[in-house]
Amino acid sequence: MVMNEATDIAFYSVDSQLRAHLHRRMEILENSIGQREEEEDLRGLLTTFFAPLTTSFNVLTSMKKPLFSITADDNFLIVFKKFGEHVFVAVNGDGSESEDFLVRKLHVFNRIIGLLYGPVLGRMNSPNLQQRAMEWKMLDSLLKSYEILYSEEQAFLMEAVEHIVFGQLNAAQDVCISLAEDCLNSSLNGGIPNMKHVLLLVGSKVLAICGRSPQLPTADLLLLILMTTNLYQHDPFLQVTAEKEEENHQQQTPEERGTPYQTPTTSPNIEQPPTAASLPTGAIPIPEGGEGGKRSRVGRDDFPPYKTPDDDIPGIHSLAAHPSKGFGGKLKQAFLGGKKGHLDDGLDPAVFEAAEFQRCMEKFYEKKVFLQLNQSHYTPHMIHCMEIFPQIVIVLISESPSSGLAATICQGLSHLKNILAIINGIKNSSTSSKNMYDTLEDTMKKIIEGSKSESKALGSEQLKQFTMRIVKTWAQCKELQIQQSIDRQQKEEREITKVCNVLEKLVDQLINLFQELYFTPRVAEYDKKAVVSRLMRLSSKLKLDYGDYLGLKARINLPFPGLGMEYPGMVHFAFVDRSFDELTSPTIIDDSVTAYVIDRAAEKEQSPGDFLRSKMWMMVRKAQSYVSNGYSSQTWLDNDFLYTYCMWFSTPNPNLGVPLKMLTPINIKAHPDEPPGVLCGSFYRNIKGGTDGTTPGYINEIYCIHEPRITLDEATRQCRELAISLWMDTKQSLAPFPLIN
Structure with missing residues (x-):
């Protein structure tokens, strides 16, 4: 749960057990009222229970006696963490999550919010009920996906990127790198403008990264992996198709369905290297040795032949790991088609190509994100994702226009919040008041000039109005002599309060300016159909020759x-x-x-x-x-x-x-x-x-x-x-x- 300084709930994610517990405590029967009223009632219950605790947390924090957690008599564990003006609260009632993990989860959730909203946290709690429901559903889904990945993937346990180990199969690696480079270079020829990075992912692992400076931070890369995993691994189309394939698979006799990863004469208990005949179409057998029998270093270039298990592994990858769930059958045909361009039912190649293009158009997703680069904590980018094969996803990352202005606005927000903290006595100043004021004045000048330029370039009357309000408020700030307030030369509390109110108003206006610049929908500057068609063409060799192999590597990257x-x-x-x-x-x-x-x-x-x-x-x-x-x-x-x-x-x-x-x-x-x-x-x-x-x-x-x-x-x-x-x-x-x- 996220609460602001006024103890208003900005977000909550509550499971059924806690819902029932709260209703029992308040003697409210479930299903006795309508759905919308029930949600509002739940929000009121959460406020009733947690607002006093959050208020106590804020008071103790201001007294330099921070409270981090509470353990109740009924084994409830409540953890608090403050980020900016919001208090994050995590609750566990059955002992399944430790305090350390709850603290980590709060940190990660704050990082997710920053990636999605930048400094505009108000979008998380939109007054529009439908918009708020959509935002909360997305956040809840990402949080649950993170919990799954943390419990299943070592990369998220240790927060480090795991790359696919290709071994001696350098051809597959070369194809992956070439695909990423081609996607990046194609952006210069009528594609997505200002392309900065291209990621090629399989499951939660990296196949290839190609990009221009600055380098993509690891934290942002992990969060993008989280987003794509959440987006495609929970895809209803894949789930429904997999269930149908599994049902058909179980109804068939062993002779009808065969064993796609094992020859009939091979004992299932004997580990043998796969052969070309025993692998699905397009899969590549693992070489048994390097060139000339030379042994490579342990860890990346040398691993033994392995069999493909028939059983699912639990977790987020189980959907595409099973032969009947993602490889073979109609689901695979949805990505590859049958032999010589035909499906098994004789569908014409032109019809199949049109259907495949339509599917890719529907599965091509775009999302605004804010990356933490050196120049700014919130640099606006747009990610464009497309799944080219089960678990294999291409992520194109383009930098938004006027991203430099975003960095300047974030600098202005940081300076203003720092000055407010000093005036209110929350922190001490390490620099002179004159230097702080001069820095703020220079930043505000850049913001106003940049905003005027953008409003003129975009022809936006709304942006022009935002700029005029900022100019007016900044003029009020200069009249109130901020520098004296920083030095606490103004003795009257009324004057200090007036200065703080104007500064807080300026903070709100800068946040509104940021929202208008980077959240207002703009006309796309590229042809989406052309981009999808180009991605389909560029990725055809990868999915035809190595799609199955890479799907297996997502599950068994480095056998022990x-x-x-x-x-x-x-x-x-x-x-x-x-x-x-x-x-x-x-x-x-x-x-x-x-x-x-x-x-x-x-x-x-x-x-x-x-x-x-x-x-x-x-x-x-x-x-x-x-x-x-x-x-x-x-x-x-x-x-x-x-x-x-x-x-x-x-x-x-x-x-x-x-x-x-x-x-x-x-x-x-x-x-x-x-x-x-x-x-x-x-x-x-x-x-x-x-x-x-x-x-x-x-x-x-x-x-x-x-x-x-x-x-x-x-x-x-x-x-x-x-x-x-x-x-x-x-x-x-x-x-x-x-x-x-």
Whole structure:
């Protein structure tokens, strides 16, 4: 739930259990009133219960005695976090979510809101009931998708991007990169103007990134992956089609449906490499070895042949992972068609092409987003998405016109809010009042000039009126002598209140100007049909030759058993290069674990994948809690595994690199309640780890899980060797710091 300073609810997402609990507490029977009245009644109940708590939180925060959480007698856990003028509240009533996770979820939700609305948070709580319902439904859906991805995908657990490991199949990688480059270059020839980045995604993993400077921030990239996953993985068309395919699949005999990923003579219990005959049309078998038998470094270019499991894995990818849910059948034909351009029912190629074009037009989505680039926290961009094959999505990112003015408006808002905080005594000034006023005056001059120019270019009378109001209010600010208010030279509280009111009015007007500039619908400056047609043509080779293969890679990116032979006793690892926030880790599924994990899972009456996943998630959360307290390495043992975590630093060097001697403990300069990660803030960028307390040039993390029979010395030795191998494979000419002495 999000509440403003007046304790008015700006957003809430309440599950059925809490709804029932609130109604019981207020002795209100469900279904006794209409739907619209019930929603208004629920909003009133939430205000009744939480407004006093939120008010207490605001009072304690103003007294420098912040309240972060409340644990009630009935096991309800309530967590508070203030972002700007809004208080975010998270509630858990059954113990399924810890306080740390609720804090993280609030940080991520605030980041999602910033991506969608920039500084115009009022759009989240529109007075138009229909518009507000649409916005809340979208936010609720994104929040639920994040919870699923956090519980299923290591990339969202550790907040780092996971790229597809192509191994020796460089041809597929070349096609993906070429497609991204062609999409970017095609924007210069009658396509989408001012194209900045192109992403090619499969599920929640990255196939290729191509773009112009500045580089796309990792946090924004993860949020775009979240948006596309939420958009296409929950697609009703796919769900209905998959259900029909599954029903037909179950009604067929084994001889009729066959086994699309396994030859009839192959035992399902024997792991064998797939052959061209056993793979679906267009899929590419995995090569068994590199060129000349030369072995590549562990982690990216070398992984063993694998079978394709027939069972679904739980979570967000289960829809397209099953042979009857996304590969084969009519759903696959909806993307590829039959042999030689015909469907199996004899549909004419021209008819199929027209139907496919219409489907792509309907599945081509656009959305305004605000990226956090260096020049501004809210740089307006437009994303254009199209699914070219089940799970494979192209995302085109174009920068909106007059984005430079958006950066100036955000600077003006930041200066005004900073001055208001100083005048109200909330914070102390680190610069002179004259410098603050001069900076604000210069920024306001740029905003007014830019707004006038835009209103003239767009021919917008509405924008012209907004500009005139800002000019008038800014003139009032200058008359009230803001500089004296900053220095607290005005003794009368009435004068200070008057200054604050005018400044707050100016803040509101700048936000309205931002909304008029970047949320008002404009005429498209490109031909949408031409763009869709071009994307279909450019992606045809990828989906015909490698669509099935990449769909499998989304599910099994890096199998572990072959790597386990290199490091006896190791059952799992994760390596995170924090310089670029990239993750390298084996996929956790039932068919890609060691025999020891299978035995331990059987004793716990769990599937091997779920068992190992729960242990890995527990390890990451525990390691992050220690990192937050300044510890750069940890080892511990439980009844099932030995766990080893280490973070190490290095500075750039033209030759070999210079390792740093780490401080004990490391100096965490981030906000005390800011969780480790990139979605929640700048935790890793604020770590000071050198002997002189400076920021290291490179930060890396490694997580390793071993069987308990392995000694600590052997585990740390393997951990060190694996880290060096993975580091060298990142093409960084740096010498790693000895992990654990």
